[in-house]
Amino acid sequence: MNDFSFFSPTRIVFGKNALESIGSELGRIGCTKALIVYGGGSARAAGTLDRVEASLDAAGIAHVELGGVRPNPEITLVREGIELARSEKVDVVVPVGGGSVMDTAKAIALGAVYDGDVWDFFVHRAAPTERIPVAAVPTLPASGSEASNSSVISNDAEHLKCGINTDLNRPVAAFMDPELTYTLPPYQTAAGAVDIISHVMERFFSGEPAVPVTDHIACGIIRSVIECAPRALAQPDDYDARANLMWAGTLAHNGLAGCGVNVPSSRDGDWTCHGLEHELSALDTSITHGAGLAVIFPAWMRYVWREHPERFLTFAREVFDIKAVDGSDEAIEDAVTATIDELQEFFVSLGMPRTLGAFDVHEDDIERMIPGLTLNRGEVFGSFKQLTLDDARAIYRSAL
């Protein structure tokens, strides 16, 4: 087992009445004025914002709001939020929405107590040392941002999309009501499920050591998503299915799934597939992150599994009950291939694409993704298997 550290201080309040305790909980930790951050009008239309505001009102916590967060959230709105947070003297930021909304709130929370421009943190010109607390109301099980240390923000003017990982980014609390996810479109539900599974796999396939307790937990989270995502698609108001997806989404990305497996020098996982997908979404911003991962991950797996076949055999056994019939190279290859096939078929069964062609991405697009990949990941990347830009080209090509 590799050395590790684990820190997940977010207080989770989970269930049908979670939103009603926001005010009392924030009051308990001394908050007096909240900046509520949200995206489009759906949080208002669904009544979620009203419930959050009512809970804050009941606890005597004042609030202002900032709407309009878009997918691939942009630094301009973050800066606007920082101005608002300062001028209104808010002492807590409350995102109500998905990963983009939560990441925007985290950036505002860091920037509100920093003298310079918050973008400095994202390009590593400065390191944050404090923040105001974030208390999240996630409405989409996918990003795991409600307990993660990560925030990813785009800068349109500079054509950049950058992330910062710091424990300061971990929300102090998350109020999670699975009923809020009943109205998610099937495509978003499915892409969210792939994102959750990918967060676990980036960690599971980041190093070589077998760590039974972490491996069982990681594969158990994946199995629960495989069991519950089809149920949520078949019956959108299946509370238990939605609840399991939502809790799995948090645990997939709070660090638990990589303890002792991750190479200590890595970024809490391998993250090559996220890197490859990142460039795909940059090429065409209409590509949903989870849908891109559904294409990229199986392609990466087929390319790298020979580096540590024993990891794939563990995954095969624990997730799909697939075992190699004997220890021969052929039997191992058969078992691994069957496992990757089954995972990909599961993604496809949810309505996710199988190839880059489904996104209208073709051979001649590959070179257009390489400069961004080089900028974001360098010329060599990956902890499970070290890859070069030529390897990246080959993986993209295999997914066409």
Place this chain on the structure above:
Amino acid sequence: MNDFSFFSPTRIVFGKNALESIGSELGRIGCTKALIVYGGGSARAAGTLDRVEASLDAAGIAHVELGGVRPNPEITLVREGIELARSEKVDVVVPVGGGSVMDTAKAIALGAVYDGDVWDFFVHRAAPTERIPVAAVPTLPASGSEASNSSVISNDAEHLKCGINTDLNRPVAAFMDPELTYTLPPYQTAAGAVDIISHVMERFFSGEPAVPVTDHIACGIIRSVIECAPRALAQPDDYDARANLMWAGTLAHNGLAGCGVNVPSSRDGDWTCHGLEHELSALDTSITHGAGLAVIFPAWMRYVWREHPERFLTFAREVFDIKAVDGSDEAIEDAVTATIDELQEFFVSLGMPRTLGAFDVHEDDIERMIPGLTLNRGEVFGSFKQLTLDDARAIYRSAL
């Protein structure tokens, strides 16, 4: 899925160099003077105290110490520690040892900032509102106290042993080096493994809802203990086996294993078996907690399984790959019985006792345990199945 809250803020530093970062980590959070708490001389003899002190010295953190914590730790030493913490103006308590040492440190940390007598908290005459931080160095994988909300203290003068559960009891950090457990006697290693499994089972068998993500995690933790405990017994310096047991011990008792299964009104689990074992240890203080649980838990399982057979079938399938051949009552009973048998045989294979007779506890001792049980649990208890004192008598009798 039942509503739940989850809060596990302890920062875990895990691995071969964990102890060396105590000073820097405590310095980072502003600590200036530590009270080191330990038990007998083994922490000194093994060099563990020296390593802790060296790390504190290097970070410029002053320290005083208090040794002599016994099993079933007593309130007198807690009061002594509180006096010391106050007179020396310490701002962090650092237990180095097992559950008794950590529980003592937690009680000192609560009492040091309370005007009355700390025992008030344990008999619910007062509720704590603050504490000084605790940073734990666990040396025995069993209690999970390094991340739990619990502290259990004995009061010899009043013939009481009482616990207090509060989030204030959760250590701010735990520094966990599996190598510290190489020298544990086999019986302690085995009893610790049973205690870890029991902490998960108290939660797994606390309610009836199937919660795939939590069930997979819970059963995965148990499987990792079943895999690794025999390895640790066979080769005491098997690092990976020791490390898995140690991390499993933390996750078994930080609340993760019950999310959504626990009945919200329960105490984060059923805890009947802990209650029944508590009286056994009170009858004969030489009985190791985990060894008592190895006898009590299978007896309880045989007594209650018909209340929610489906929970036992899930456990059977996930932990032991045992399935009922069909849905008939007979097939279900066969599968459940085989599962409980297999669990009990596992405990016995570790060197744990099978019956109360092994502790020289017999039929006429049963009535002697009932008054304590009544005092601590009342006349009716249990969330998986509500039990009476006559049920308790029957369970004890079945384990003779």
